[in-house]
Structures are given as structure tokens and as C-alpha cells.
Amino acid sequence: MAMTETARTAPDHGVVDGAPSVPPPLALTGSAPGLSAAEEARTLVAATNVAALATLTADGGPWASLVTYGAFDDGAPVMCLSQLAEHGRNLAGDPRASVVITQVDGPADPLAAARVTLAGRAERAADAATLADARAVHLASVPAASSYVDFSDFSLWILRVDRVRWVGGYGRMDSVSGKAYAAAAPDPVAINAATAIAHLNEDHADALLVIAQALGGYPDATTATCSGLDRLGIDLALRTPRGRAPARVAFSAALTDSSQLRAATVELTHRARAAADPL
């Protein structure tokens, strides 16, 4: 994370030798604000249709299972569960539920991937209007559900979210209220960034390195890979002689759409090259 993101930094781990885990920047950089944790959470939830669900068994024990979902406009996941399956019976017995949703196409190290836990109460869609909305939202996200959504043993369950915990990877995390989660929106750039990230890393490693060195606060960076893109800027994963470090660089203006990404990264590259070689 960038220096400006201290609010998101995890408490220090109990480091045995007293050394900091991440080398600090060597140059001051301008402010590089990121998405709010609520936006990060909404983006993760909007980007896929698979979650792991935690429910309570009859004796109050935890039970983990795989589910698919769509999401309402307020980010509430809509699941379609059979009463013949343990998770369906569990929710019928106790509506408390939690889901964890993981970044799609994330980094090879699973704990470097972003993920979000939503916790709250699952409510069975009952009245006709809610049922119709829930059915449409679920089917839009999970087309295969058309083959079982109308089976009599299946119900649509809406997870009303009370509490959110977002983890953006190592050392980036925050808690979000249900209200803030519902009020936020998915980031229009981050939600489909995987292809652009792969392209930058495959074809523009040199530009990323100059951006990291000239604008990211790490003039000693030796390699830089793009780890994230959103409407406000670019996240980089750096190697330096002092160890690995993350950096973030803001775009000159917030984007409103993925189609603006190419121009924005070209502008960053020009700005970085000009800063690196002002003559």
C-alpha cells in the first residue's frame, strides 16, 4: 500500500527480530488514494458468482460449503439452495450466515489475493415481488441455475449483510459496516481488470518499472509488476535490494470506464519518463 493508506495497514505482527516486514519508500510521492474498503468489497462481490458459505449445524457447529450467487443492487448476495443439502437445512434452522468471496484470477500466492467476508442473516425470499427480483438476480449471475431454480426443494436466500471484513492481500485490510457496504458501488475499472493487468505485465514491464521508480517512491526498484488497477490508480508489486514492497500511483484523474485505461497508463508512463529524465 502507499504511505497515505495507513488507515488500512494491519497491526504489526509480532515480529521476532524486530525488523519491519516491508522496506519503506525512499522518495516522497504525492497522495495516491485508493478505493474505500467498501468499494473494494463491492467490487470483489460483483466480479464473480462463487462463494464459500458458513452456516450453523443443528448443534451450533460451523459448516463450510460451496455456493453460487448473484447480488442485489445493495450488494446482498442471493443464493439458491436445496433443502436436501446440509447448508439449506442449516439456514432453515438458524439464519445466521457468512460468505467469503475471493478475487478471480488473483496472484499465485493465495494469501496475496483479495477476499471479503460478509456476515449477516439469510432471509428466504417469500413474497412474490422479492422472489421475482431474487430469481432474476440469481439467474443473471448463474445461468445454469435455470435447470433447478424452480425445483420445489430449492429456495432463494438473500444474505442481509450486517458486517464486512475486506482483506486486500498481505497487510491491507479493513472492516466495513453493512450500511457502508450497501451504499458503495463496484469499481467499474477494477471489476474487469484481469486482462489489462496481464497485458501490462507481459508487454510493458519496462514502463511499470519507470513508473515505480519515478512516481512510486522506490527509485531502487529492480522489477515492478502490476497487481491491481482501479479507477483511481495502479498498484505495483516491487522488488528492491531491500526486499519486496508494494507501491501505488494515482492516475491524473479518476476514470469512469475501463475503456479509458489505456490512455491513463500511457499518460502515467510519459509522466514517469519525464520525471526520470527531465532533460
Add this chain to the structure above:
Amino acid sequence: MAMTETARTAPDHGVVDGAPSVPPPLALTGSAPGLSAAEEARTLVAATNVAALATLTADGGPWASLVTYGAFDDGAPVMCLSQLAEHGRNLAGDPRASVVITQVDGPADPLAAARVTLAGRAERAADAATLADARAVHLASVPAASSYVDFSDFSLWILRVDRVRWVGGYGRMDSVSGKAYAAAAPDPVAINAATAIAHLNEDHADALLVIAQALGGYPDATTATCSGLDRLGIDLALRTPRGRAPARVAFSAALTDSSQLRAATVELTHRARAAADPL
């Protein structure tokens, strides 16, 4: 699944129009035994290092989170969790835990993928011998953990498995005792079958179709894709004019290693072509 696998078939869903979900085979085939559910479960657990963990919050609610793990020889997952993280605090408060582990490189439809839920109690590795074993097992599976496994806020937790629920995809599922799970072993062919499956589907669709028609009980199959491989045989996903159906065909002898897979599928193809055209 094949006709012989009725023990694994789910109870019928409450189908609204009374039609069966899957067209039955049109020809009798020989017995095509599959892996036991315990073997399927052990194979899924051995094939990756990422799980979703369900724990209990202080007020007894469910909490879903992402974890990495290695597994002991009896299949017990070993997780490395921080007490600064909610799941670590949860386990310290109540050791009941469950993980769900999902097939790697599974089909596009998430609910067609295999997954397994393990439930039991998490035990903090405490004595020196257990701690050393747990550390070695975790690091072998999660090399990145070397950067934090010795932080003082991290503990190694062993999930002692009491109960297992395996779901192989639509309509294939079974429960397994903790004892049967511990006594089984991962399948040496299925654990690394993704590349072979992709190869069969890309380059040998014609052979798969003949196998399905001549040996799989579906002479009316119009397309066949390989959905699974294990030491005992091949799973196929078929389209027929009567709808989609799964089929399973046994190898002539059980394999002991992935290196035997090529010869076994060639033999199946020859056998199928001979049966289809006996002249």
C-alpha cells in the same frame, strides 16, 4: 455417474413436472466402479492448498474466511493463522471448525465442480514434535508461509476431521466418516489429471465420442467431453438428443501412476472402435 453408482446418487429433487433430470443409458455396460467418496475427498484435499474456513464468532455466529493449508498423511489440514485475524481468535474461543475445498481447474459451471467439506475440531500444535511436523507439512504446501510462520502471533492449527461431505458435482455426493477419510489415500492419477483432461478434450473428441457410444451405454451420444480421470477409469459428459448425461468407462486394469494414462486411453479407444465396428 454410471448405472453401478446408485449408492452415490442424490435423493431426487422435487421435480415440478415429474420428468427425470438425466436420460438413462440405452445399452447395458459392464461395471465401471469409481473412487470411493473417501478417496475423492482425499484427492481434492491433496490437489491444492487453499480452503474456505468456517469458524464461530464470540456470539456463536458463523464466520467464513480464506486460508491456506498443507495436510498430514491422514488428510488432516494444517493451517497457519494469526491471532490478530478474526478466524484465529475464533478458533482460540471455540475449536469447532469446517473447511470447504474446491476442485482446481474445474468446469466453468461452479456447481459442476467437485468439492469437499471437512468438519471437526482444530487443535493448536503445541508439543515440539507435533509443532515441527505441522510446520514442515504446512511449509511444503505453502512455501510463502516461510515469511510469517515464525511470527509470534501465528499458530499452526490442525483440523482433526470428524465428518466429511463430498460432492462430486450435480447429483454425485456422499458422506464419509473421519475414520474412513483418514484411512483413504489421494488418487495418484486424479490428483494431476487437469492437463490430460484438457489434452483429451482438445485433440481427441472423436475418440471420446466413440468410447461413450460403444462402451458408455449411450449409443445416441452426439458429443462427449472428458470430465474426470482417475486410476480406475474415465468420466464423460455427454450430449444426447434426450438431454445431457454423464457416463463412466473403466480402464481394463487399475493404473498406479499418471504415466500409464496415455496407454490406458489408447487401449480404451481401440476397444471402443472394435466394439463399434466389429468387422
